[in-house]
Amino acid sequence: AQTVTQSQPEMSVQEAETVTLSCTYDTSESNYYLFWYKQPPSRQMILVIRQEAYKQQNATENRFSVNFQKAAKSFSLKISDSQLGDTAMYFCAFMKHSGGYQKVTFGIGTKLQVIP
C-alpha cells in the first residue's frame, strides 16, 4: 500500500517570501502521478500542480513549482512570492499510473499561514 507523509503540520511565511512544503511517499511502483492540492478557508480543494513520475523535469505553475526527487521519493512544493491568498491547507497526493480506477492516497496536510 502506498503512504504519503507530510511532516510539517503548520508553517508560516512572510508575504513576498518563498516557502517550501515537504512531502514524502512510499511505493514500489515506478510509474505514478503526484499532486498538490490547496484547501483555503472556504474549504474548496483546488489542484495546484501535478507531476508524472516518468517526467524528470519538475512541474511549474506560475509561482508554484515542485522539487521531484524520484529516488528519494520526495515531492516538495515551493511557493515563491507568497501572497495572502496562499493561506490554506496543502495536501500532497499519490496515484499509481495504470488502467482503470486507481486509488488516490492523500497526506494529512500542512497548514500554511502567510503573514502580512
Add this chain to the structure above:
Amino acid sequence: DGGITQSPKYLFRKEGQNVTLSCEQNLNHDAMYWYRQDPGQGLRLIYYSQIVNDFQKGDIAEGYSVSREKKESFPLTVTSAQKNPTAFYLCASSIDLGAGYTFGSGTRLTVV
C-alpha cells in the same frame, strides 16, 4: 462556468435519521467520488463511480449509500448505521485521473 455544486453547505442530522448530500456536476466527467475529511486526517474515500449506473465502495463505505442514475448527479446518503457521521464531505469528479480531481465546495454534516 463548469463545476461541481454541493448542497447544502451545512446539514444537521438527528440520531437515527438518514440524510442525503447532493452533488451535481456540469463538467461532463464520467467519474465521480465522495470523500470524507476529518481534522488531522487526509481525505478518505467513501464511494466512487466511473460510469452511470455503476459505483464501487471505497475505504470507509459502511453506513453510507450512493446512486448514479445520471451522469451529472452522485448523491450520498448517510444512514443511521453510520455511527460517527459528523465530518466535512467533499464530492469530486475527474475526466482523467492523471489530470487530477475537480472538487465541490463541500458539505459540513453535524449530528445534533
